[in-house]
Amino acid sequence: MRVLSGIQPTGPFHWGNYFGAIRQYIDLQDQAAEAYYFIANLHALTTVRDRNLLRQYTLDGAIDLLALGLDPEKAVLFVQSDVPEVSELCWLLLTGTPMGLLERCVSYKDKLAKGLKADAGLFTYPVLQAADILAYDADVVPVGEDQVQHIEVCRDIAGSFNHHFGETFVLPKAKILDHSARVPGTDGEKMSKSYGNTLAVFDDVKAQRKQIMRITTDSRPMDQPKAPEGDVLFDLYKLVASESQVAEMAALYRRGGFGYGEVKKSLADAAEAFFAAARQRRADWSRRPDDVRDVLQSGAAKARAKAAATLARAQAACGVKGY
Numbered sequence: 001m002r003v004l005s006g007i008q009p010t011g012p013f014h015w016g017n018y019f020g021a022i023r024q025y026i027d028l029q030d031q032a033a034e035a036y037y038f039i040a041n042l043h044a045l046t047t048v049r050d051r052n053l054l055r056q057y058t059l060d061g062a063i064d065l066l067a068l069g070l071d072p073e074k075a076v077l078f079v080q081s082d083v084p085e086v087s088e089l090c091w092l093l094l095t096g097t098p099m100g101l102l103e104r105c106v107s108y109k110d111k112l113a114k115g116l117k118a119d120a121g122l123f124t125y126p127v128l129q130a131a132d133i134l135a136y137d138a139d140v141v142p143v144g145e146d147q148v149q150h151i152e153v154c155r156d157i158a159g160s161f162n163h164h165f166g167e168t169f170v171l172p173k174a175k176i177l178d179h180s181a182r183v184p185g186t187d188g189e190k191m192s193k194s195y196g197n198t199l200a201v202f203d204d205v206k207a208q209r210k211q212i213m214r215i216t217t218d219s220r221p222m223d224q225p226k227a228p229e230g231d232v233l234f235d236l237y238k239l240v241a242s243e244s245q246v247a248e249m250a251a252l253y254r255r256g257g258f259g260y261g262e263v264k265k266s267l268a269d270a271a272e273a274f275f276a277a278a279r280q281r282r283a284d285w286s287r288r289p290d291d292v293r294d295v296l297q298s299g300a301a302k303a304r305a306k307a308a309a310t311l312a313r314a315q316a317a318c319g320v321k322g323y
Contacts, residue, residue, distance in 0.1 A: 001031070001032045001033055001034075001139050001140055002032065002033060002034040002035075002036070002136065002137060002138050002139045002140070003025075003028050003029075003031075003032040003034070003035045003036070003138065003139070003140045003141070003142065003175075004035075004036040004037070004038075004132070004133055004136050004138035004140075004141055004172075005021075005025050005036075005037055005038075005141060005142050005143075006037070006038040006039070006040035006043070006080060006132055007021070007022070007037075007038075007039065007040060007061065007065075008039075008040045008041075008043050008044045008047075009039050009040070009041055009044050009048075009054065009057035009058045009060070009061040010044050010047055010048055010057065010193065011057060011193050012060065012064075012200040012201070012202065012203070013061070013064045013068075013200070013201050013202070014191055014193070014198035014199055014200050014201060015183050015191060015198070015199045015200075015201060015236070015239065016183040016185070016190070016191030016192065016198065017201070018068060018201050019183050019239050020144060020177065020182065020183055020191075021142070021144065021177060022065065022068055023068070023069075024142060024177050024178060025037060025070070025142060026068065026069045026070055028140075028142060028175075029070065029071060029074045029075040030074065032140070034076070035074065035075035035076065036075070036076045036078075036136050036138070036303060036306075037065065037070060037075050037076070037077050037078075038077070038078050038079065038080050038083075038132070038299075038303070039058050039061045039062055039065075039078075039079045039080060039296075040080045040132070041054060041057075041058045041079055041080050041081050042080045042081050042087070042128065043080070043125065043128065043129070044057070044058075045121060046119070046121045046122050046125060058079055059289065059292065059293075062077065062079070062292050062295070062296055063282060063285045063286055063289075063292055064201065064202065064282065065077060066281070066282075066285050066292065066295065067202070067278045067279075067281040067282035067285055068201070068278050069278070072295045072298070072299065076299045076302045076303055077295060077296065077299045078296055078299035078300040078302075078303045079296055079300065080132065082296070082297070082300035082303075082304070083135070083300060083303045083304050083307050085135060085304060085307035085308050085310075085311045086128070086131045086132055086135045086307055087128075087131070088311060089131040089134065089135055089307070089310065089311050089314060090124075090127055090128045090130075090131040092161075092314050092315070092318060092320070093127050093130055093131055093134075093157050093158075093161065094124060094127050096157070096160050096161055096164065097124075097127050097157050097160075101153060101156060101157075102123055102124065102126060102127070102153075105125075105126050105149065105150075105153060106146075106149055107125070107126075107149075107150070108122060108123060108125070108126075114194075126150055126153045126154070126157075127157065129150055129153075129154065130153065130154035130157045130158065133151075133154050133172050134154065134157075134158055134169045134170070134172075134310065135306070135307040135310050135311065136303070136306050136307060136310070137169075137170040137306070137310060138170070138172045139170065139172060139173065140172065140173055140174075140175045141154075141172050141173070141174055141175065142174075142175045142176075142177055143174050143175070143176065143177065144176070144177050145176060147174075148174050148176070151172060151173070151174035152174075154172060155171050155172065158170075158171055158172075159171065161314070161317075161318075164318075165314075165317040165318045166317055168313055168314050168317045169310075169314070183235075183236075183239065184232050184235050184236065185197025185198060185199075186198075186199065186211065186212075186214075186215045186216075186232070187216070187232075188232045199211065199212070199236075199271075201275060201278070202275070202278075202279060202282055205272050205279075208268070208271065209268040209272075212264050212267055212268045212271070213261070213264050213265075213268070215232060215233060215264065217232075217233065217260040222256070222257060222258060222259050223256050223257050224256050225253070225254050225255060225256035226253045226254070226256065227253065227254070228249065228250045228253040228254070231253070233260065233263045233264060233267055234249060234250070234253060234263070236267055236271075237249055237263070237266065237267045237270060239274075240267070240270040240271045240273075240274035240275075241266075241270040241274075245266075245270065249263070249266065
């Protein structure tokens, strides 16, 4: 099984990124015969237009992934733009992708509804994403439920190419990430940078504690029992506390007679302990940026070798090589 996934460097990774996706990607590196993970900086260009910021986010994203447990001995870690074969493959796929297919993409329609400019990069985003997947003959792509359509689009694009030019691409399958890992933001909505409700994984401990203490709660009396399920603080606590701690907290909610300040303190303590080892690893990698770049360059060399073979196969299939 060959697994592939990418993550955009559009800012510091937050709890939603980690519990909703990154943690599960890292688990898959031990299960897959091959695993490819990349920093999707070309995709990030649709939203990040500051070159220095994009460069910093790209390096920080690699450091974060390494700190959170991605092992370059088990998985290939690289930066998307370091594999130019993918961009060339993207053009081959674009020539056969129907406009209507892209117009139906939910992410495109959602962004338009939010008032974002409809540039060509945003519109053709799914084709570059398909090239990312197909370049490495990925069998499995771990995605959230809201991203399944992108894998279906990728399969449609690859299927059309195969129909016209013969069997060229592996048709990938989506692996739905654990839905229970949905992470609420500090406002109760899904945690997202666009909502401004995130808790950054590697934020300063004291700053994050203050942020947690500011989370808005309901106004029920302290002595009133409360259902823990669906409560923002409890749902966040479940992610970073042990099973026994979660059971004790649930019992406290149902018993009543507590203040939310007590819960917030417990949440901040549990979060600090949960990410402590990762923080130490991040501090170590941050002191060695050249070693991080070496990891990325080594990963890019492996990724390019695989992508070049796939590109050559596609070029020969459609007739732009071998004339």
